[in-house]
Amino acid sequence: MSPSTFTARLAGRRRRAAGLAVIVVCLGLLTLVYAAVAPRGSAAGTTDPNVAAGRALFEKYSCASCHGMNAEGGQRAPSLIGVGAAAVDFQMSTGRMPLQHHGAQAPRHPPVASEAEIQQIGAFVQSLGGGPEVPDVSGWQKSDVAFGGALFRTNCAQCHNFVGSGGALTYGRYAPSLAKATPTEIYEAMVTGPENMPVFGDKTITPDQKLAIINYVKSVQHEANPGGAGLGRIGPVSETLVGILVGLGLAVLATLWLGTRA
Amino acid sequence: MSNDDDTPKTAAEAAGSPLKRAKSPAKSSGEAQERGTSASAGEIEGEVLRRSNMAPDVPATVRPRRKVGRRAPVQSDVTESQEQAHLTRPSDEDGTHFLPESYYGDDEPLSIREEKFAELQVAGLFTLATLASLWTCVAYFIVPEHQRLGQLMNYSLGGGLAVALLALGAGFVLWAKKLLPHDKAVQERHAMHSPEEEELLAEETFFKGFTSTGLGSRKMLRRSLLGIVAVLPLPALVLLKDLGPLPTKKLRNNGWRAGQRLVDATTRQPVKLGDLEIGGIKTVMPEGFTTPDQYALSPTMLIRFGPDEIRSKKELAWSKFDHVAYSKICTHAGCPISLYEQQTHHLLCPCHQSTFDMANDANVIFGPAARRLPQMQLDVDSDGYFVVKQPYEVPVGPSFWERG
Numbered sequence: 001m002s003p004s005t006f007t008a009r010l011a012g013r014r015r016r017a018a019g020l021a022v023i024v025v026c027l028g029l030l031t032l033v034y035a036a037v038a039p040r041g042s043a044a045g046t047t048d049p050n051v052a053a054g055r056a057l058f059e060k061y062s063c064a065s066c067h068g069m070n071a072e073g074g075q076r077a078p079s080l081i082g083v084g085a086a087a088v089d090f091q092m093s094t095g096r097m098p099l100q101h102h103g104a105q106a107p108r109h110p111p112v113a114s115e116a117e118i119q120q121i122g123a124f125v126q127s128l129g130g131g132p133e134v135p136d137v138s139g140w141q142k143s144d145v146a147f148g149g150a151l152f153r154t155n156c157a158q159c160h161n162f163v164g165s166g167g168a169l170t171y172g173r174y175a176p177s178l179a180k181a182t183p184t185e186i187y188e189a190m191v192t193g194p195e196n197m198p199v200f201g202d203k204t205i206t207p208d209q210k211l212a213i214i215n216y217v218k219s220v221q222h223e224a225n226p227g228g229a230g231l232g233r234i235g236p237v238s239e240t241l242v243g244i245l246v247g248l249g250l251a252v253l254a255t256l257w258l259g260t261r262a
Numbered sequence: 263m264s265n266d267d268d269t270p271k272t273a274a275e276a277a278g279s280p281l282k283r284a285k286s287p288a289k290s291s292g293e294a295q296e297r298g299t300s301a302s303a304g305e306i307e308g309e310v311l312r313r314s315n316m317a318p319d320v321p322a323t324v325r326p327r328r329k330v331g332r333r334a335p336v337q338s339d340v341t342e343s344q345e346q347a348h349l350t351r352p353s354d355e356d357g358t359h360f361l362p363e364s365y366y367g368d369d370e371p372l373s374i375r376e377e378k379f380a381e382l383q384v385a386g387l388f389t390l391a392t393l394a395s396l397w398t399c400v401a402y403f404i405v406p407e408h409q410r411l412g413q414l415m416n417y418s419l420g421g422g423l424a425v426a427l428l429a430l431g432a433g434f435v436l437w438a439k440k441l442l443p444h445d446k447a448v449q450e451r452h453a454m455h456s457p458e459e460e461e462l463l464a465e466e467t468f469f470k471g472f473t474s475t476g477l478g479s480r481k482m483l484r485r486s487l488l489g490i491v492a493v494l495p496l497p498a499l500v501l502l503k504d505l506g507p508l509p510t511k512k513l514r515n516n517g518w519r520a521g522q523r524l525v526d527a528t529t530r531q532p533v534k535l536g537d538l539e540i541g542g543i544k545t546v547m548p549e550g551f552t553t554p555d556q557y558a559l560s561p562t563m564l565i566r567f568g569p570d571e572i573r574s575k576k577e578l579a580w581s582k583f584d585h586v587a588y589s590k591i592c593t594h595a596g597c598p599i600s601l602y603e604q605q606t607h608h609l610l611c612p613c614h615q616s617t618f619d620m621a622n623d624a625n626v627i628f629g630p631a632a633r634r635l636p637q638m639q640l641d642v643d644s645d646g647y648f649v650v651k652q653p654y655e656v657p658v659g660p661s662f663w664e665r666g
Contacts, residue, residue, distance in 0.1 A: 158598070167612065169603055196603035198565075199539040203538075
């Protein structure tokens with residue numbers, strides 16, 4: 001083998017190696033760029049064990065049968081992309097989801113999934129397209145309850161009644177009673193707008209104002225009924241009805257007793 | 263009066279019986295007064311009938327109706343025949359006495375034991391009433407006043423008084439039912455119409471009077487009288503003017519001017535583009551609102567739709583970045599409405615269930631409202647705040663006569 005042929009062969013090998021090196025470097029750069037540009041926490045690329053567990057639970061609780069395998073929504077249920085963990089936490093911790101049967105509206109039930117499971121499903125849904133996170137409601141006790149009452153009467157009372165007793169809407173739908181609502185649930189309902197409730201984002205009603213509303217709702221929840229029975233706390237309508245039916249009924253019975261012969 | 267004369271002839275005669283009874287020292291017991299006058303005839307009847315056992319000349323129609331005699335009958339100064347005249351069973355000749363035979367049936371008398379027990383019951387109830395009254399007085403001082411919004415105090419005072427009054431009443435009723443004598447009474451009434459000659463006389467008097475007024479023959483008198491009758495109601499109509507000045511243009515001015523910013527109804531902060539999320543709502547007012555008229559007519563709903571959710575072209579043209587502004591005052595009876603369903607875009611009025619389709623010009627889809635809600639044209643100023651491009655073109659709120 002002549003030296004000239006050796007060097008030529010060496011040069012050819014070097015060229016091949018250089019080409020390979022360029023490709024490797026380019027691929028490496030591409031990965032870095034992708035990692036920087038791609039949405040963080042994407043379901044495909046994530047390593048969060050909560051998300052994986054949430055995806056499994058998403059199928060276990062048959063969420064996927066209505067909302068689709070990738071929560072993309074379907075004929076019977078909306079897409080969950082972008083609704084956030086707050087919506088999951090609200091719907092599942094109030095037992096509205098998983099849906100028990102189809103109707104005008106999902107009623108409140110004891111929750112089916114555990115708190116940890118709800119958190120995992122929330123992490124999965126959050127990973128799909130962001131949305132409101134489960135809010136931190138600490139410190140609501142320190143907020144201005146009177147201001148909260150004013151905000152409640154302007155923004156909430158039209159449907160939920162002035163003390164949160166709920167009320168009817170159109171075609172069998174209704175605004176539920178807030179008697180059992182927790183501070184977190186109230187906050188979540190405002191930011192996510194479950195079912196037909198309008199959305200009250202943090203710019204429409206600021207977080208401080210939301211805490212004040214929570215304080216008002218909690219304060220009326222624990223208020224005593226001076227008459228003994230709240231009668232649904234819907235004001236003079238039920239009070240009059242009971243007054244007429246029960247009061248007059250008793251008066252009639254008493255009259256009958258007076259009229260009977262001994 | 264004889265025994266055959268067994269129906270009272272006049273009201274005075276019938277009414278005379280309780281009077282006689284009151285005069286009679288024989289019926290001095292308190293029970294008789296408790297029963298009232300309607301029963302009094304029967305009571306005396308029983309008294310008489312008891313005596314009738316000793317008097318064989320009483321007619322066969324008279325039957326003993328008193329169930330128990332706890333006191334020996336006392337001789338009265340009214341003669342038996344006088345009393346019997348009113349108190350025996352009335353004759354059925356004119357068909358006005360329709361009480362069935364069973365009505366005159368006798369009740370079983372109470373035994374001594376039962377009577378004692380009834381007395382104990384009544385006395386027990388009276389004692390309970392006394393205790394409850396005393397408790398009410400004591401509770402006023404010892405029950406903590408502010409505990410549970412005064413609920414405990416409510417129960418103590420109200421409950422004490424209720425028990426006291428109910429027990430007292432129940433005691434009276436039991437007393438009347440079990441211990442007082444139970445006799446039946448028949449009260450006589452007269453036919454309602456007057457004798458024929460009296461009716462004729464009244465008719466004659468009426469026409470005689472009319473003729474003597476001269477209204478038939480004196481034309482001038484008649485016409486002037488008709489005149490005053492026609493004019494007399496006019497002052498009442500004129501006084502209606504005091505119901506107030508006519509609203510004129512007041513109802514058309516709803517407090518909004520072009521170029522004005524929209525502010526939050528509670529915080530009075532101006533509303534910026536992006537403050538509302540999709541499906542969000544806000545009650546807004548004109549910046550610097552103060553007057554009661556503005557509070558009444560200005561409230562407006564700012565709603566943000568999702569893209570392509572607005573179905574009406576006109577509504578879309580008046581919207582700004584999927585935001586629309588509609589009057590919050592119902593066109594039916596003027597209630598404020600913001601029961602908004604973000605999925606169906608229905609707006610429901612809580613007063614009479616009028617429902618408006620907010621994605622389609624706020625048309626009425628249910629309920630008594632006759633018109634859609636007025637829409638306001640929106641714009642966004644250079645600072646990003648919502649402003650009015652064109653205020654409501656029609657008066658907001660319920661219809662009125664001059665609305666046109």
